[in-house]
Amino acid sequence: MLYPCGARRFGSSLAQAHQQAIGWIGQQLQMQSSLLAYRDAFWVLMLISLAAVPLALVLRKVKLGAASPVGH
16 A cells, blocks of 8 residues: 555654654754754843943042042
8 A cells, every 4th residue: 555755664763753853853953942042141231331321421430649539
């Protein structure tokens, strides 16, 4: 009896191809999620850096060699 696509003759290799396809999809998913996580971390660090620049400009200047204030 003939089976479509040679399913009888290649039954084990079809199951193996299915497992390989599932593994490949898993690898692609992992690579894409790693890239998105890296991109998100880069954006967060960029926003923190951009917020730190105005903060550094707003801070008052420290006079070196001056007496330190006494108190608590």
